[in-house]
Amino acid sequence: MHPLPSELLADLPLRHDKLRAALAAAQADALILTLNVDLIYASGTVFGGWFYLPASGEPVFFFRRPFDFQARIPGFEAVAIRRPDQIAEHLAASGRPVPARLLLEGDELPASEWFQLARIFPEAELLNGTPHIRLARAVKTDYELARMRTSCRLHAETIATFPALYRPGMTDLDFSIAMEHAIRLRGSLGLFRAFGGRMELFMGSVLAGDNAETPSAYDFALGGAGLDPAIPVGANGAPLKPGTTIMADIGGNFTGYISDCSRTYAIGAIPSIVRNAHQVSIAICEALAAAARPGVRCDTLYALALQQAEAAGLARHFMGFGQQAKFVGHGIGLEINELPVLAPRSDAVLEANMILALEPKFVFPGVGAVGIENTYAVTAAGLEKLTCCDESLVTLA
């Protein structure tokens, strides 16, 4: 098995430093990560095992599989174990202190595994580290930012080809499959990852016509009935019809870092209020991009978006119709739904190297959804758009 790329290996200590800062903020002595996305953050890849990081001192990668994992991460301590109690044994044998306050991934770690670690570290106070870990991950390293840039660029390049994939007579599903195929051919890894285990999506969501009104069973902004009750989201297989819109929200995952970008198309003539709402979405994105910079609170940005929707007389259509999502954007990275969330009462503050997806969308019964979504990097100068491609409401033919 080959070592991970050297630039990736070089980035890991920077991430560990950020996790140590999270430990300091939580006044904890150590953390243990074991969920895939956190292991990718800590190691650059997936393995079966546990990542142990003390507040001071070097991390240890305890792995069950793959058996030759050590060769993947030269320069780091990797210890093959079979059971998690060997973590405590190894720490004791190597003269490390038992942690008094230990951070775990409480908002995702299965309860059984929490109790198992509690038995293994009977003297430790176990704390929910999820909010701290997610905050650490929200501010990307320069390496991560470069990966995001690559994913966003390839994503936008693929989206630019979507209008040409349309054929009269298509269903929303036909169009969705054509887009999925195009993005996969261009190098998307396909996999959709979300925090919390509840959000599920295949490659993305294509919402056409009145299917856009179907409220989401998930924490997505918009819903869609889907093709089967077992996965009630997105395209429902209905033919695309004149007088309706199609919102394509196909996820990008070209590098393990996920990008978010939606574009909307129209078939035939649609009401001017709907066309206008699309322009309002673009204007909200531009207003937020101008207002957002390090130090700005996320609730301020949400309020600004809502205010613009209200000023345009579109409040009732904003972020859904009937069921309205109470956010207008979100952090993004290894997962689609990272911190911060641009929502009412969010006191989170923007920092440089955060990545945000902004998605002011509007839903009109009988017509469909309109609006755009872009992914941005937070820089000292404001938001830098990473998903650059035509934002206009393109009429398909």
Add this chain to the structure above:
Amino acid sequence: MHPLPSELLADLPLRHDKLRAALAAAQADALILTLNVDLIYASGTVFGGWFYLPASGEPVFFFRRPFDFQARIPGFEAVAIRRPDQIAEHLAASGRPVPARLLLEGDELPASEWFQLARIFPEAELLNGTPHIRLARAVKTDYELARMRTSCRLHAETIATFPALYRPGMTDLDFSIAMEHAIRLRGSLGLFRAFGGRMELFMGSVLAGDNAETPSAYDFALGGAGLDPAIPVGANGAPLKPGTTIMADIGGNFTGYISDCSRTYAIGAIPSIVRNAHQVSIAICEALAAAARPGVRCDTLYALALQQAEAAGLARHFMGFGQQAKFVGHGIGLEINELPVLAPRSDAVLEANMILALEPKFVFPGVGAVGIENTYAVTAAGLEKLTCCDESLVTLA
């Protein structure tokens, strides 16, 4: 929002009866389910909320979203709530007793949510219900079996078209994308669901040549390097070469019920020991299908498979090379990895209406993986194969 299909609604009470049997086995008074797959089992679809089932009495669907969820499940009690403490309030207000022993999904429910429910039900003893719930789900209702049959049939029909998708000069990724596209066009929902939150896969795994030796970071039988360290499984983008094999393990999910079926192809001439191992895989499937019936223990079946691999002199190549998986088959349904597991020391006993995937596979360094995988229903008469298509080692041209 439309009601769920009537046949699906009619099946739900049968599932609730099976969950009540699980409650009786655990000597518990009630259970609460909140993870997507368990909610699909209990309600037929996904919603944001909690499913409450007492040992005696009718279930209650507590939902946060979609706002009109009640209309999906006519005939059942559905209560709109915002916070889980309203579960206890509603139970008290409707004169239901507080459960003394309450089953939760301990092996998957996040620790934070476990502790939250513990605060809401301070008088209840909380128990890990995951093993009981998974056992209940392992034995399918007739409706579920019909859905599995449909998924398996469509899956096998699509696989029959795979050899024609091959073009000389393809990489493993090109071939994989062509297969993914074909199965999606035929109606696959695409989504891959697995128990435990650790197994991840896009649509499936295509393992060609020496990439089949790469040990899995996941609990999959076989591995593959993948395209990026962030998702180390399956195709690695290498050109397909003469003298190697290609194992296509593209998942089927046409109905929310997942089917598992692998087939293997060869390019050019491959060593006779490898061709022979493919026949041994077919023979093992046939031997297990003949031996398996209600009442048979799963460790017996694993031992039988291992014995045949050993008798053929192939033990070292069985279920991986270097890192060998210690199972030869698994239950399957809403998730790819259901109970029972055909593994050493598994005292699980087959029952009618269980669904099994059998996957005796062999890996040869420098050549690749060979073998087949099929999905079967356990019937009184033995195993009934549900994924029927050519099993031979087809040479591609």
